[in-house]
Amino acid sequence: MRHFDHLDPAVRQELFYLDPAEFNRDSGIDLLASALGATLYVPGTRENLVAAIHRRAKAGVRSIVIDLEDAVEDSRVDEAMSHAIAAITELSQTGIDAMLFIRVRTAEHIQELSDRLTDARALYGFVIPKFSPWTGQAFLDAAVECGVAHGLRMLVMPVIETPEAIYRESRNATLAGIRELLNRYRDNVLAVRFGATDLCGLFGIRRERDLTIYDVKVVADLISDTVNHLGRGDDSSFLITGPVWEYFATHERLFRPQLRTTPFMDHDAQALRHSLITKDFDDLIREALLDRANGLHGKTVIHPSHVAPIHALSVISFEEYTDAVEILESGTGAKASTYRDKMNEAGPHRYWAEQVLRRASAFGVASEQTSFVDVLSALVSA
Known part of the structure; x- marks a missing residue:
């Protein structure tokens, strides 16, 4: 599978300087983690689950989670489990251009899924809720055992939300314990996620549409400390994804829009700007940029309309790519970038440059004339 394969080839050729790479379940973890992009959660109780997954994959979603936890009523967990098993079995036989995961409630759910699945080839692994140093190992062991039973590598995405x-x-001891535990299972850990809704709920907080998660200081502090423990620029690092954006409908706005008019006017996309603002997507875009600035990549999404903005932002700009290549080829020292607007320093910028090239493999590099607006317009029109 590959990102943006649902676009017309002529459109892709115009948009990209370097195409995204193909990937599958046997690809390296770095590529798969970078390729998560907008990870769409779908309740396991969803009617016509297989058809819904196919529809989203055809529209460009490349990572999907079948949810058995928060999105499912306690009385319907068994029903959701049966739906998930039937869907994975069918999709394993027909094929699907998306990485599929199941968010379980307990480690026993992983064992039950493993026992009941007759064909698990479409299943990439499990999302582990409320992950902690004290409960996490049982989930990790169950995932590894499931992989052994089916002859497949099963990946995990633990969720920090306790x-x-x-x-x-208790935060530093908990994060240090999580780091130590995940390091023992490094070959199976795809990414670390946040349960922002659960975290806010612990304080009776629900962020407003006009604010980002970084305005909720208690959660922003946890994001910062998690990156400090798990996102360091060394061999102990894991990819950490951005938390969910909860909104997708029109509402009365209190603050000014966050999107400048000029970039959209320059690309004859004023109608697109209006659509983004009326759906609060300007705030989604702002939060995704703040995710990136704080060391997070990709994002949990709960609505298909959120996928296009996140994927458009994931494409590496030609300038970013040029800077990254110059940094990695420069050896030591510092010099002005080709664009003469910044200094590229080989030492402090090297890890950033390596991350840029990893993301470029997953999402491609835009042509020199292509902007975020161009990519988003193409995705929305597809």
């Missing part, structure tokens, strides 16, 4: 992680007096 009181111990966010409460200040």
Whole structure:
């Protein structure tokens, strides 16, 4: 599979300087993690689950989570489990251009899924809720055992969302314990996620549409500390994804829009700007940019309309790519970039440059004339 394969080939040729790479379940973890992009959650109780997954994959979604946890009522968990098993079995036989995961409730759910699945080839792994140093190992062992049983590598995405992680007096010990535990299972850990809704709920907070998660200081502090523990620029690092954006409908706005008019006017896309603003997507875009600035990549999404903005932002600009290549080829020292607007320093910018090239493999490099507006317009029109 590959990102943006649902676009017309002529459109892709115009948009990209370097095409995204193909990937599959046997690809390296770095590429798969970078390729997560907008990870769409779908309730396991969804009617016509297989058809819904096919529809989203054809529209460009490349990572999908079948949810058995928060999106499912307690009384319907068994029903959701049966739906998930039937969907994975069918999609394993027909094929699907998306990485599929199941968010379970318990480690026993992983064992049950493993026992009941007759064909697990479409299943890439599991999302582990409320991950902690004290409960996590049972989930990790169950995922590894599931992979052994089916002759497949099963990947995991633990979710940080417990009181111990966010409460200040226990946070550092919890994150240090998570780091130590995940390092022992490094070959199976795809990415680390945040459960922003659960974390906010611990304080009776729900962020407004006009604000980002970084305005909710207790959660922003946890994001910062998690990156400090798990996102360091060395061999202990894991990819950490951005938290969910909860909104997708029109509402009365309190603050000014966050998107400048000029970039959209220059690309004859004023109608696109209006559509983004009326759906609060300007705030989604701002939060995704703040995710990137704070060391996070990709994002949890709960609505298909969120995918296009996140994927458009994931494409590497020609300038970013040029800077990254110059940094990695420069050896040591510092010099002005080709664009004469910044200094590229080989030492402090090297890890950034390596990350840029990893993301370029997953999402491609835009042509020199292509802007974010161009990519987003193409995705929205597809």
